[in-house]
Amino acid sequence: DVKVTQSSRYLVKRTGEKVFLECVQDMDHENMFWYRQDPGLGLRLIYFSYDVKMKEKGDIPEGYSVSREKKERFSLILESASTNQTSMYLCASSFLPSGSTDTQYFGPGTRLTVL
Amino acid sequence: RKEVEQDPGPFNVPEGATVAFNCTYSNSASQSFFWYRQDCRKEPKLLMSVYSSGNEDGRFTAQLNRASQYISLLIRDSKLSDSATYLCVVSLGGGADGLTFGKGTHLIIQP
Numbered sequence: 001d002v003k004v005t006q007s008s009r010y011l012v013k014r015t016g017e018k019v020f021l022e023c024v025q026d027m028d029h030e031n032m033f034w035y036r037q038d039p040g041l042g043l044r045l046i047y048f049s050y051d052v053k054m055k056e057k058g059d060i061p062e063g064y065s066v067s068r069e070k071k072e073r074f075s076l077i078l079e080s081a082s083t084n085q086t087s088m089y090l091c092a093s094s095f096l097p098s099g100s101t102d103t104q105y106f107g108p109g110t111r112l113t114v115l
Numbered sequence: 116r117k118e119v120e121q122d123p124g125p126f127n128v129p130e131g132a133t134v135a136f137n138c139t140y141s142n143s144a145s146q147s148f149f150w151y152r153q154d155c156r157k158e159p160k161l162l163m164s165v166y167s168s169g170n171e172d173g174r175f176t177a178q179l180n181r182a183s184q185y186i187s188l189l190i191r192d193s194k195l196s197d198s199a200t201y202l203c204v205v206s207l208g209g210g211a212d213g214l215t216f217g218k219g220t221h222l223i224i225q226p
Contacts, residue, residue: 040218041218042202042216042217042218042219043159043202043216045214090158090159103149103161103164104161104214105161106158106159106160107158108157108158109157109158
């Protein structure tokens with residue numbers, strides 16, 4: 001079975017802190033994604049990556065950055081956390097190379113609260 | 116603008132009943148269609164892909180109507196364990212930025 005893990009299930013940070021959310025997948029997938037999910041807004045894509053050291057902006061990249069130094073690991077960084085970044089963050093991975101669409105496998109999510 | 120619309124519900128349905136819900140999409144160039152299931156406080160998981168000819172997986176049937184730009188999910192003989200949020204997902208087929216998630220339909224199966 002595909003396994004996508006995220007470093008924390010729950011995280012509480014203060015406004016202005018730098019926050020790192022880590023995601024690891026164990027199936028050698030090419031593609032990795034970061035979403036946030038908010039009530040009434042659904043899942044929104046923040047950033048994605050098709051390959052190591054490659055990143056692309058999603059629909060809502062403002063206030064976030066990402067890093068993919070190794071194929072299995074995709075990190076989401078909040079440079080200076082703000083209260084409007086309180087949300088559920090979901091990482092996902094998929095197998096097919098860029099230009100294709102394939103099933104995305106999600107991690108369990110990190111519920112981030114910014115005070 | 117690409118959009119996927121779903122009735123948020125909740126749909127309250129007695130156990131054993133049949134329930135159906137639809138999802139409409141705005142971009143006629145959409146290529147791939149999926150239903151994901153998300154349990155409360157859990158991650159989304161693929162329930163089934165939706166093919167042009169329609170497809171069935173046990174008690175679940177998915178259908179696509181390209182002319183009217185909607186997809187449907189039918190659940191027969193509903194179980195308590197079917198209670199969840201069902202997400203409609205549409206893809207343009209051009210990679211991750213082509214995936215659009217609906218906001219989900221909340222289904223509650225009552226004993």
